[in-house]
Amino acid sequence: MLHLTIFLIFGAICVAGAVNLLVQRHPINSALSLIVVMASLAVEYLLLGAEFVAAVQVIIYAGAIMVLFVFVIMLLNAGEEERTKGSRVAMIFGIPGMLVGSGLVAWVLLEHSGTHSVAAGALPGPPKTIAWLLFHEFLLPFEVTSVLVLIAIMGAVVLAGHPDSGGPAKKEG
Amino acid sequence: MVAGGTPALHRKTALLSVGTFVLISIIKIVIALIVLLTAVAYTVWLERKVVGHIQNRWGPTRVGPFGLLQPLADGVKFIFKEDLTPPHVYKPLYIAAPMISLIFALTSIAVIPVGNWVTVGGIHTPLQITDVNMGLLIVLGITSMGVYGVALAGWSSNSKYSLLGSLRASAQMVSYEVSLGLSLIGVLIMAGSFSLRDIVDAQGGAYWHVIPRWNIFQGQIFGFFIYLTAAFAETNRIPFDLPEAETELVAGYHTEYSSMKFAMFFMAEYANMITVACLASLLFLGGWHGPLFGPAWLQAILPLFWFALRIFGFLFVYIWVRGTLPRFRYDQLMAFGWKFLLPLAIANLMITGLIVAWKS
Numbered sequence: 208m209l210h211l212t213i214f215l216i217f218g219a220i221c222v223a224g225a226v227n228l229l230v231q232r233h234p235i236n237s238a239l240s241l242i243v244v245m246a247s248l249a250v251e252y253l254l255l256g257a258e259f260v261a262a263v264q265v266i267i268y269a270g271a272i273m274v275l276f277v278f279v280i281m282l283l284n285a286g287e288e289e290r291t292k293g294s295r296v297a298m299i300f301g302i303p304g305m306l307v308g309s310g311l312v313a314w315v316l317l318e319h320s321g322t323h324s325v326a327a328g329a330l331p332g333p334p335k336t337i338a339w340l341l342f343h344e345f346l347l348p349f350e351v352t353s354v355l356v357l358i359a360i361m362g363a364v365v366l367a368g369h370p371d372s373g374g375p376a377k378k379e380g
Numbered sequence: 381m382v383a384g385g386t387p388a389l390h391r392k393t394a395l396l397s398v399g400t401f402v403l404i405s406i407i408k409i410v411i412a413l414i415v416l417l418t419a420v421a422y423t424v425w426l427e428r429k430v431v432g433h434i435q436n437r438w439g440p441t442r443v444g445p446f447g448l449l450q451p452l453a454d455g456v457k458f459i460f461k462e463d464l465t466p467p468h469v470y471k472p473l474y475i476a477a478p479m480i481s482l483i484f485a486l487t488s489i490a491v492i493p494v495g496n497w498v499t500v501g502g503i504h505t506p507l508q509i510t511d512v513n514m515g516l517l518i519v520l521g522i523t524s525m526g527v528y529g530v531a532l533a534g535w536s537s538n539s540k541y542s543l544l545g546s547l548r549a550s551a552q553m554v555s556y557e558v559s560l561g562l563s564l565i566g567v568l569i570m571a572g573s574f575s576l577r578d579i580v581d582a583q584g585g586a587y588w589h590v591i592p593r594w595n596i597f598q599g600q601i602f603g604f605f606i607y608l609t610a611a612f613a614e615t616n617r618i619p620f621d622l623p624e625a626e627t628e629l630v631a632g633y634h635t636e637y638s639s640m641k642f643a644m645f646f647m648a649e650y651a652n653m654i655t656v657a658c659l660a661s662l663l664f665l666g667g668w669h670g671p672l673f674g675p676a677w678l679q680a681i682l683p684l685f686w687f688a689l690r691i692f693g694f695l696f697v698y699i700w701v702r703g704t705l706p707r708f709r710y711d712q713l714m715a716f717g718w719k720f721l722l723p724l725a726i727a728n729l730m731i732t733g734l735i736v737a738w739k740s
Contacts, residue, residue, distance in 0.1 A: 235473070235532075235535065239473075239528075239532075242528070258512070258513065258514045259517070259574075261514075262514050262517035262518055262520075262521050263517070265521035265522075265524070265525070266517065266520055266524055269521075269524075269525060270520075270521060270524025270525055270527070270557075271524065271554060271557070274527055274528070274531065274550055274553075274554055275554070277528070277531055277532075277535075277550070278531070278547070278550045278551070281531065281534070281535045281543065281546070281547060281550075282547065333513075334574060
């Protein structure tokens with residue numbers, strides 16, 4: 208009962224944050240709404256007994272990635288976005304289409320996914336279990352992901368580097 | 381307090397009824413908040429006094445003996461100051477920013493243990509608001525959220541000094557968080573747990589009855605100094621106080637704030653210092669372990685005293701450094717963080733990992 212109440216409260220906060228993200232016109236308000244979504248998702252993970260995932264969700268997403276988002280918005284000094292008049296086609300077909308689509312996804316997940324519901328806290332959550340899984344069963348995907356991240360970093364360095372000079376750009380003055 | 385509702389908590393306190401549990405938690409929260417806020421006020425007093433003596437001054441002397449009532453006078457003054465809101469600010473975030481800073485600074489005390497389990501009136505309870513097995517990660521998560529207070533304060537003030545200050549603060553805190561986290565992993569490998577209580581318990585006892593088994597004496601000395609440096613940067617203190625460099629940025633991110641809103645940033649900074657000091661003593665300096673002697677009541681109080689003594693020592697080093705070192709240049713700060721501290725932290729982590737793997 209307590210679990211259900213907390214789930215509903217934070218689920219509602221999560222959805223409200225997500226809607227607010229779309230409705231807000233100022234980018235910084237949208238970014239802050241996204242932080243609210245991340246934080247309430249972390250609470251939902253906590254309810255499932257996945258304490259490690261919840262903590263990492265807050266540290267990585269809310270604490271590091273979103274800081275960079277906010278940082279970039281502040282640096283660019285992005286102002287309020289202008290509202291377009293909005294196309295009538297989007298209003299007529301878009302909203303019902305979205306509702307039907309999400310209803311369909313929910314129905315498929317509930318009826319045909321083949322998974323049975325698991326009691327709260329029954330899934331493996333302690334960091335030791337996660338570490339064991341990562342370094343034994345999922346070692347190859349884990350390492351491949353790290354190589355992917357490395358490629359992304361190298362790509363960012365190449366893109367950010369000066370196009371003319373091969374080495375690091377010389378200091379001016 | 382959200383983090384308190386984990387299953388681990390319910391398992392450990394399953395013997396208590398819900399009513400008793402809530403009552404005990406509320407009592408603990410009230411005590412912890414009062415102690416923390418008093419400690420914050422007197423850290424300010426300590427800082428003014430120590431820096432004064434370093435600079436051949438007396439520091440506060442007028443209000444009460446040794447100026448001991450000065451924090452009270454400061455508090456009253458902050459409350460009665462006019463609360464100015466500049467006309468050009470983005471109001472919702474301008475008001476929210478100091479609150480965000482202070483809330484996250486005060487929340488992290490919730491998972492910090494200050495002593496062993498005690499039995500009061502037949503109820504067995506830890507000297508800690510909630511004993512969760514993710515304690516360290518929760519502290520890191522909460523403190524990493526604290527950067528939003530600083531970032532939003534600078535942005536919403538709509539002033540160039542504030543914005544520059546908060547940009548510096550965000551970049552600096554994100555950069556040094558990496559080294560900070562890596563310096564802690566060495567301790568985690570040695571203890572094999574994220575629970576702050578387990579980490580402290582693993583440091584009990586002494587080698588040959590002389591050298592205590594604190595992590596700093598077990599090879600984590602480099603880890604400790606990396607943590608110390610990164611923690612100075614995380615809390616925006618000298619020599620890393622670029623975000624509020626008075627000589628360049630007026631006051632940095634809190635330039636446009638006055639009255640209690642300014643005081644909230646101030647309190648958040650000092651509360652963060654105390655959290656960092658608590659973590660340092662728990663992770664590296666053996667927590668509340670120390671010699672126990674005398675009658676039973678003294679033995680019950682001594683661990684608290686040893687813990688407080690470590691925190692005091694750490695805060696004293698903070699203030700000492702402030703009275704001694706000049707401020708870094710910004711490029712020096714970034715180069716030091718990424719090119720020196722981070723490789724050192726990674727090397728420390730690898731060597732610790734190899735030694736632990738070789739021993740087991």
